Amino acid sequence: MLIANDLCIMRGGKQVVANIDVALTPGQMLGVLGPNGAGKSTLMAALCGELAPTRGQVLLDDIPLNQWRGPERARRLAVLPQSSTLGFAFKVEEVVAMGRLPHGSGQQCDGEIIQHALVAADGLHLLGRSYLTLSGGERQRVHLARVLAQVWPGEEGQILLLDEPTSALDPLHQHTTLLAVRAFAARGGAVMVILHDLNLAARYCDHLLLLDQGRAHLSGTPEQVLTPEGLKSVFGLDVLVQAHPERGHPLVIAR
Amino acid sequence: MRFTSQLIALGMACLLAIWLSLALGPVSLPMMDTLRAVLHLVGVPVAEDNLQQAELIVGQIRLPRTLLGLAVGAVLALSGVAMQGLFRNPLADPGLVGVSSGAALGAAVAIVAGASFGGLPEPFQPYLLSICAFAGGLGVTAIVYRLGRRDGRTSVSTMLLAGVAMTALAGSVIGLFTYLADDASLRTLTFWNLGTLNGASYDRLWPLLLVCVAVILWLPRRAKALNALLLGESEAHHLGIDVQRLKRELILCIALGVGAAVAAAGLIGFIGLIVPHLVRLLTGPDHRVVLPASALAGATLLLFADIFARLVMAPAELPIGIVTVFIGAPFFLFLLVRGRS
Numbered sequence: 001m002l003i004a005n006d007l008c009i010m011r012g013g014k015q016v017v018a019n020i021d022v023a024l025t026p027g028q029m030l031g032v033l034g035p036n037g038a039g040k041s042t043l044m045a046a047l048c049g050e051l052a053p054t055r056g057q058v059l060l061d062d063i064p065l066n067q068w069r070g071p072e073r074a075r076r077l078a079v080l081p082q083s084s085t086l087g088f089a090f091k092v093e094e095v096v097a098m099g100r101l102p103h104g105s106g107q108q109c110d111g112e113i114i115q116h117a118l119v120a121a122d123g124l125h126l127l128g129r130s131y132l133t134l135s136g137g138e139r140q141r142v143h144l145a146r147v148l149a150q151v152w153p154g155e156e157g158q159i160l161l162l163d164e165p166t167s168a169l170d171p172l173h174q175h176t177t178l179l180a181v182r183a184f185a186a187r188g189g190a191v192m193v194i195l196h197d198l199n200l201a202a203r204y205c206d207h208l209l210l211l212d213q214g215r216a217h218l219s220g221t222p223e224q225v226l227t228p229e230g231l232k233s234v235f236g237l238d239v240l241v242q243a244h245p246e247r248g249h250p251l252v253i254a255r
Numbered sequence: 256m257r258f259t260s261q262l263i264a265l266g267m268a269c270l271l272a273i274w275l276s277l278a279l280g281p282v283s284l285p286m287m288d289t290l291r292a293v294l295h296l297v298g299v300p301v302a303e304d305n306l307q308q309a310e311l312i313v314g315q316i317r318l319p320r321t322l323l324g325l326a327v328g329a330v331l332a333l334s335g336v337a338m339q340g341l342f343r344n345p346l347a348d349p350g351l352v353g354v355s356s357g358a359a360l361g362a363a364v365a366i367v368a369g370a371s372f373g374g375l376p377e378p379f380q381p382y383l384l385s386i387c388a389f390a391g392g393l394g395v396t397a398i399v400y401r402l403g404r405r406d407g408r409t410s411v412s413t414m415l416l417a418g419v420a421m422t423a424l425a426g427s428v429i430g431l432f433t434y435l436a437d438d439a440s441l442r443t444l445t446f447w448n449l450g451t452l453n454g455a456s457y458d459r460l461w462p463l464l465l466v467c468v469a470v471i472l473w474l475p476r477r478a479k480a481l482n483a484l485l486l487g488e489s490e491a492h493h494l495g496i497d498v499q500r501l502k503r504e505l506i507l508c509i510a511l512g513v514g515a516a517v518a519a520a521g522l523i524g525f526i527g528l529i530v531p532h533l534v535r536l537l538t539g540p541d542h543r544v545v546l547p548a549s550a551l552a553g554a555t556l557l558l559f560a561d562i563f564a565r566l567v568m569a570p571a572e573l574p575i576g577i578v579t580v581f582i583g584a585p586f587f588l589f590l591l592v593r594g595r596s
Contacts, residue, residue, distance in 0.1 A: 094482075098494065
């Protein structure tokens with residue numbers, strides 16, 4: 001379990017994350033919403049140990065994250081950044097194989113996991129292609145496969161942090177991606193995902209955290225967070241919220 | 256191992272380059288005599304008829320020169336790989352962060368003002384140039400690294416810009432020393448700046464060989480981490496790598512490698528840029544093969560450039576730095592143009 005208590009982060013004299021509590025629990029998927037500059041990515045950077053919080057701490061299994069040895073932490077916690085810049089002509093399977101770096105589980109085992117992860121990210125047909133020849137969306141899926149391979153197949157105690165994993169994807173792959181992440185959670189993994197699409201968040205997340213200027217404006221189930229009042233005050237956007245005709249989760253429509 | 260055949264091919268090419276480098280020159284030796292002379296030198300019993308001249312030329316002149324070429328080529332190529340991994344850019348060159356120009360500055364000080372120090376203890380006197388060049392390279396790299404560091408992190412782009420400024424600064428100080436130099440040291444300085452394997456001797460060779468072996472043994476251990484670093488510093492951190500430490504180790508390797516190579520053979524440009532590039536075209540970008548393959552290919556390419564340099568105007572000899580830059584600069588432009596299309 002990954003827990004952050006009373007997290008505060010200052011950057012350039014400005015408080016970008018203030019008094020945030022987060023608990024990522026097995027089998028659950030937490031969605032983080034908020035306007036640009038609300039502190040979503042900064043929060044994620046602190047949760048994965050990349051950025052030291054100004055106050056508060058991040059605990060993985062009750063041990064401060066910065067006390068974990070790198071490879072041990074990496075076997076438990078995988079992170080998909082917003083975008084990766086890779087300027088070298090690695091093959092798709094070599095990029096995915098980098099996810100196995102902390103493991104040392106052997107070539108045969110890794111090979112099978114790379115296949116499974118590519119299937120989950122719908123990228124198996126990209127095998128053998130050079131990364132540099134891929135489109136933006138295909139690259140995003142290859143990196144998803146890489147982080148899935150890092151914590152494959154996913155079990156209790158493993159955690160996945162994703163920063164806008166669907167930003168470059170077509171509508172179908174937005175859903176296949178979040179279904180793959182949902183499957184990871186179903187196997188016992190804990191997930192935090194930053195999303196901009198409110199309806200994707202409503203459909204796939206168990207809990208939502210709505211950030212506004214670094215503070216938690218609302219937190220709870222999609223029904224509790226996705227309210228016209230809350231969205232109006234954070235995004236300044238007038239919306240209608242209705243129930244999805246077939247699935248029942250909230251559906252947000254701009255007015 | 257899927258890369259074995261490529262490494263074997265490069266190894267064969269390297270052996271061929273060594274053989275040719277020992278045999279060819281102003282006085283060319285028959286290939287078989289060269290082989291016999293080498294075997295005899297290392298203690299293998301062979302027929303000794305008419306071997307004295309070959310053994311003298313090979314043992315006293317060509318073998319140290321060939322070893323110097325091998326070590327300089329391998330170290331420059333490996334430094335290039337490390338530099339391109341560090342900057343995550345296939346067009347980065349060890350000259351970029353000021354290592355080469357720092358070493359050149361140290362050498363200029365030694366050549367022009369060396370006589371006026373006069374202070375080095377007797378056993379170190381022959382190494383004055385090497386020590387100054389090495390210290391210059393290491394010193395400039397340390398300054399650039401220091402400038403690029405903020406809040407415990409190393410900013411590679413700041414290092415790059417600081418490297419440009421330090422290179423310019425070193426250039427102006429070298430200019431000052433050139434202005435102050437008398438005719439004899441001016442000539443030494445000029446030839447040294449053009450790079451040469453001429454005048455190689457065993458006692459000037461061993462510091463470079465030591466650094467070369469250290470870099471060759473150490474860098475491949477970090478091959479997987481270097482692969483991950485190409486994804487980005489955050490990504491490498493997420494994969495469990497201590498990125499700050501890795502960067503420090505790479506910078507140390509580059510400073511040691513380039514400093515020692517420049518100290519031993521002067522400025523030899525573009526090997527660190529071209530070789531990793533050619534190797535990646537052959538093997539792909541995986542550092543587990545790029546590192547050993549670059550060491551072999553760098554050594555081979557430098558030996559061939561040196562053979563060319565000593566044959567083209569024989570018995571006079573072209574500085575090797577002219578040859579490598581003459582091949583390297585157009586190749587770099589070709590890569591730039593090709594990358595744009």
